[in-house]
Structures are given as C-alpha cells and as structure tokens.
Amino acid sequence: MTPLVALDGIRVQFPAGRRTLTAVQDVSLHVNPGETLALVGESGSGKSTIGNVIAGLQRPTTGAIRLRGQLLEKATTRSARRDIQIIFQDPFGALDPRMPVSAIIAEPLRIQRLGTSAERAARTADLADQVGLPRDALNRYPHEFSGGQRQRIAIARALAPQPALIVADEPLSALDVSIQSQILNLLGALQQAHGLAYLFISHDLAVVNHLADRVAVLYLGRLVEVAPRAELFASPSHPYTTALLESMPRIGHRHRRAVAIHGEMPSPLDPPPGCVFHTRCPKAQAVCRVEPPRLDPAPGRPAQVAACHFKA
Amino acid sequence: MSRPAVKRFILARCAQASIVLLVMSFVIYSLIGLMPGDPIDLMIASNPGATPEVVAHLRAIYGLDQPILLRYAHWLAAALQGDFGFSRTHSQPVMVVLLPALLQTCKLMLSSFVLSAALAFLLGIWASLKPGGIADTIISLFAFAGISVPVFWLALMLILVVAVNWHALPASGISTVGDASLRDQVRHLILPVTTLALANTGQFTRFVRAAMIETLRMDHIRTARAKGAGERRVVLIHALRNAMIPVVTVMALSFGSLFSGALITETMFAQPGMGKMIYDAILGNDFNLALTGLLFATLVTLLSNLLADLAYSWLDPRIAL
Numbered sequence A: 001m002t003p004l005v006a007l008d009g010i011r012v013q014f015p016a017g018r019r020t021l022t023a024v025q026d027v028s029l030h031v032n033p034g035e036t037l038a039l040v041g042e043s044g045s046g047k048s049t050i051g052n053v054i055a056g057l058q059r060p061t062t063g064a065i066r067l068r069g070q071l072l073e074k075a076t077t078r079s080a081r082r083d084i085q086i087i088f089q090d091p092f093g094a095l096d097p098r099m100p101v102s103a104i105i106a107e108p109l110r111i112q113r114l115g116t117s118a119e120r121a122a123r124t125a126d127l128a129d130q131v132g133l134p135r136d137a138l139n140r141y142p143h144e145f146s147g148g149q150r151q152r153i154a155i156a157r158a159l160a161p162q163p164a165l166i167v168a169d170e171p172l173s174a175l176d177v178s179i180q181s182q183i184l185n186l187l188g189a190l191q192q193a194h195g196l197a198y199l200f201i202s203h204d205l206a207v208v209n210h211l212a213d214r215v216a217v218l219y220l221g222r223l224v225e226v227a228p229r230a231e232l233f234a235s236p237s238h239p240y241t242t243a244l245l246e247s248m249p250r251i252g253h254r255h256r257r258a259v260a261i262h263g264e265m266p267s268p269l270d271p272p273p274g275c276v277f278h279t280r281c282p283k284a285q286a287v288c289r290v291e292p293p294r295l296d297p298a299p300g301r302p303a304q305v306a307a308c309h310f311k312a
Numbered sequence B: 001m002s003r004p005a006v007k008r009f010i011l012a013r014c015a016q017a018s019i020v021l022l023v024m025s026f027v028i029y030s031l032i033g034l035m036p037g038d039p040i041d042l043m044i045a046s047n048p049g050a051t052p053e054v055v056a057h058l059r060a061i062y063g064l065d066q067p068i069l070l071r072y073a074h075w076l077a078a079a080l081q082g083d084f085g086f087s088r089t090h091s092q093p094v095m096v097v098l099l100p101a102l103l104q105t106c107k108l109m110l111s112s113f114v115l116s117a118a119l120a121f122l123l124g125i126w127a128s129l130k131p132g133g134i135a136d137t138i139i140s141l142f143a144f145a146g147i148s149v150p151v152f153w154l155a156l157m158l159i160l161v162v163a164v165n166w167h168a169l170p171a172s173g174i175s176t177v178g179d180a181s182l183r184d185q186v187r188h189l190i191l192p193v194t195t196l197a198l199a200n201t202g203q204f205t206r207f208v209r210a211a212m213i214e215t216l217r218m219d220h221i222r223t224a225r226a227k228g229a230g231e232r233r234v235v236l237i238h239a240l241r242n243a244m245i246p247v248v249t250v251m252a253l254s255f256g257s258l259f260s261g262a263l264i265t266e267t268m269f270a271q272p273g274m275g276k277m278i279y280d281a282i283l284g285n286d287f288n289l290a291l292t293g294l295l296f297a298t299l300v301t302l303l304s305n306l307l308a309d310l311a312y313s314w315l316d317p318r319i320a321l
Helices: A047-054 A074-080 A101-111 A117-130 A135-139 A147-159 A177-194 A205-211 A229-234 A239-246 B003-034 B039-045 B052-062 B068-080 B094-129 B134-148 B151-165 B182-216 B219-226 B231-260 B263-268 B274-283 B287-315
Strands: A005-016 A019-031 A036-040 A062-067 A084-087 A165-169 A197-202 A214-219 A222-228 A295-298 A301-307
Touching: A005 A047, A019 A047, A019 A222, A036 A047, A036 A205, A047 A084, A047 A165, A047 A197, A084 A147, A101 A117, A101 A135, A101 A147, A117 A135, A117 A147, A147 A177, A177 A205, A197 A205, A205 A229, A214 A229, A214 A239, A222 A229, A222 A239, A222 A295, A229 A301, B003 B068, B003 B287, B039 B052, B094 B134, B094 B182, B094 B231, B094 B274, B094 B287, B134 B182, B151 B182, B151 B263, B182 B231, B182 B263, B219 B231, B231 B287, B263 B274, B274 B287
Parallel strands: A036 A197, A036 A214, A084 A165, A165 A197
Antiparallel strands: A005 A019, A005 A062, A214 A222, A222 A301, A295 A301
16 A cells, blocks of 8 residues: 655754754654554654644655655645645644634635635535534634634644645644543544544644554654554553653553653754663663664564664 | 724724814914914014004904913814914915925825835845845845934935936926926925935834744744745735734824924925925914914824724734724
8 A cells, every 4th residue: 555645764954053953863654544643752852843844844854755655846745735734733823813714714725726716615614514613603713712613723724625634733732621632533533534644743642542543753853663553552662662651641550660761852953872762761781872773673563663772 | 893893983083083183282382372482573573663552553463462272262263163374474374375285295205105115015025034134134234224324414415416416306396497297296206205215114124024024933824834825925915914013003103203204304305395384384483384284294193093093903803993
C-alpha cells in the first residue's frame, strides 16, 4: 500500500545567531490513508515543526515529502493543500478576527476555486452542521464564540476542501477538559465519516492511547521509537518511551520513580554526540556516547522500531 | 453592526460635536477677547488725530464697550442664524474671505494626504515583509528623514533646487497671472504638496510598518497560509485589514491638524490657505475671521474622528459602536 504522506530524511534547520539550530534531524515517517499517527514528545522536540513541514508551512532544509507517492515540489504544494490541512493549538489566535465564520470556513474553497459561490455557501452550512456549530454561527465573528466552538470552526475550515490528511497540532491543549473530550469525539466521528487520516501532535499520552493507531516518539528532533499503539503502550522498546509512559499519571497506581528521567532536554543548538538521549538514559553505556543508534525493529516485533543500542 | 445602531451612533456623535463646537467657540472668543489691544487700537494707530470721543464712538459702534459675555451672546445668536459677521481687515463678510481659503486648503491638504497615505501603505507594507532587510532599512531611513527634517528647510531646499536652479516648477503662488489652465494650477501645487506629504509619509509609514509586522506574526496569518492563500492574499486581505486600526487613528488625527496647521508651508509657498488666513486674522485682531476659521478647523477634526470611529467598527467587528 502506498502511504498517503511520506517524509524521507527530513531535516529542518533555523539560523540562531551565528549558529544553526537543528529542530528536526533526519526524520522519515509515513501516514497511511485513514489512520491516526500520533506524534509525541516534550516541548522543543520538533513535533510542531514536523507538522508544519507536512502542512507546507515550513520548508525542510533537506529531505523529501511525498503525497500518494508523488514528490511535493514547490510547484505542486499549492494543490496539495487540498489534501493536507492543519488545525492549530490556539483557537483564539488562529481565526482572522475580522472575518465572519462563513468566510473563514469557505476561504479554502475560494482559494482553490472549488464550486460556485452558491455551492460554497451550501457546503459551508453543511460543514457547520457536521462539526456541531449552531446554524446562526455563520454570520457571526470568531470573538463571539468560546474556545471549544472556535476549535469547531477551525475543524470545519480544515474539512472544507475534503482533505485526506489533517495535521492536528495539539488541538486540545488550549481547551477545558470537558470540552477536550467533545472535540476528541468529534475528530473520531469525522474520521469515521470521511476516512480521514490524522497526524495527531500531542504530549498527552492518555489522549494518544485513546485515538492513535500508531505512535511516533520524538526526542530532540529525532525519532526514537515508532510503533503500533498497543505494542508501544504494552512494551515500550526505547528507554525514553518507557520513561514517558512511567510519567503518565494513572488512577490506582503509585508513581514509580525507578526509571523516571532526570534533568532537562539538551539544547538543540548543541546536541550531545552519539545517542542524543545518553545524557539522561538509565541504560547508557560507553558506546552510547560515541555511536548514534539506528532506527531498527525491536527484537521479535518487526512493526516496532526504536533507535537504541540496548532496546527492550 | 446594524444599521439603526450606526444611525444612533452618528446622531449621538453629532450632538456631542455641536456641544464641543459651542464650548470651543466660547473658549476661542474669550481668548481673543483677552488678547491685549482691540481692533480700534489698530484702526487709530495710523491716525494720530483721533480724539478720545471718536475712539469711544467707534468702540460703541463695534460693541466693544459691552462686557465680553454679552458680546459673545450677540455673536452666538448671529452665528446660529448663519451670520458669522464681517472681516475687519478684508472689509468683506467672513464667509467670502474664508471659502476661497478653505478651497485652496482642501486642494493642498487632500492631495498631500492622499499622496502620503498611498506612499505610506506602499512603503510600510513593503518594509514589513522582511523586517531588518535591505528594503526595510532604506524605507525606515527615509521615514525617519521625513519625520525629522524641518518643514521650512525642506521647503527652502525644494524652492532652491527645483524652482531656482532647475526652473522646473514655480516657486510660489497658486497660478501664473493670465494662465487659467488646470495644468498651471497643478504645477503650482506640486512643491507645497510634496513638502507637506513628505513629513506625513514618514510618520504614516512607521505606523503601517509597525502594525503590519505585529499582525503578520499572528496565528491567524499562519492559518491563512495553511488554507493555501497566496502571499498577496495573506498580506492584503488577512494582515492589512487587521493592521489598519492604529493607522486609521493616526491618519484621522493628523487630517484634522492638516487643516489648521500648515502655516509654514502655506507661508513659504505663498498659498492663501486656512493656516495663513487664521494667522493673519489673529495678528490683525480680525476676531470674526479668526474665530470662524478656528471653528472650521475644530469641525474638520471632529468629523475626521467620527469617520475614524466608523472605520474602526467596520475594520474590527469586535469594536461595538
């Protein structure tokens, strides 16, 4: 099966004064049609940068992006917007304050010149229905809505051009917990109805466990583990993944401190040599300080790959 | 923003404006009354033979022997009926003197305002696209020069270089005697309009640039890019409209002051406009003319602010009237 979107050796660097900040280092990933791939990691691990690269908001320094096997060049990215849309974390800032909701939702259609204006109006009303916005919402402005409703507006806008993939960049983090579950259920229902694929960027492992098909774990801009959800949560292979899971608060479990990781993530301006995790890794040996590990299948689990010399 | 709300807002603001005008008229009237000397002093200055009886008689004719409150009441009663009195120095009704000056000022101010606003948008947006880039550095330098160069110096340099050295344009006046063509009038406007526009362009450009840089960093700009909007649409539709509020404020405020405050430019280029007229009227103790002129300037300021407020609510739906 051809993946819907595939990243191949993506590296993203930003100039930081005289030095270079490497936000994403040689990341290769794919998203299959209709699946939810969760991208997890600490702040500064490069999650959002990868999301922006896929959504076409950030040009990678090196590497290739393929959509249904076809290489996305500058000339083709414009039409690729139809297939890849993005939802952002902050629903308050993400909507143009001087556009009525109907114009916000219909704008991707206008830009792509899809349909007549009557068809676009009908589609806009239909989208508002699908995301559970009240009918009178269309003539109002973003500031008249709560955070959850604004996120619904953002979702309707992302759905408008009938994309195959929606990049959801921490779409729940700015919302109240009660609203989070509503939006989560909405995302699930829309996936069922339209066969959407999601790249779901999150640091909330409980949410990831709830909706992901596969999970990719990032550390300091590098992929450390990619695995189907069940395998990853049941038997994490990389020590970092293990530590992340241990840090998850769970009702009825005493917090075990045995493998908790200490310290801060190193600066991406000055990544450690060898395995980037060795500064905080409980399993680190001499080889880890010299030799960067490759992303290989875990022993006996071909679908689960991890970048560790001593993977479980 | 509903239609009845707009109507109510405009009516309320007009009521406010008339109160402001009333208060201003009293304040200006009192200030002119407080100035040392009166028209009679100026009239008899060239006539040493005037006896005290003649002086007292003249004062009585002009009503200057009455208390200032009573004089103001008389003036107000007449003004409310559309009679703004007689200009002493011009020996003509005030409106006959004022209207041509107002027309000249409109030509000068509107063209320089439109020119500087257009230039400011062009340069400000251009500069904001890449803050710190080459275009931004050059445009900012130009903007600072526009703000800091004194108007009289700029006017002198333009006259010296363009009019005297190059003989390209006339140095002063509004038309060549015996030439009534539009082309001639436009040629006379170019230098004063340029002088006035340059200072404003600098200021406006700074504001457009700052507002655009701030807006272009906002999240909804990223959303617009994610929708696939081209750079032109992102900048002109999503960013510019959101950046307009501070720009509109500054432009509205300076529009009002343009109408009364272009004295230096009008003097340097011998343009018979409002600034020069008010200045001469005050010096000549021609209080009817000075008063009406200043009230007109107040009215223009009030109107431009009203327009700015209406523009706010059109630009930003979060602002209720």
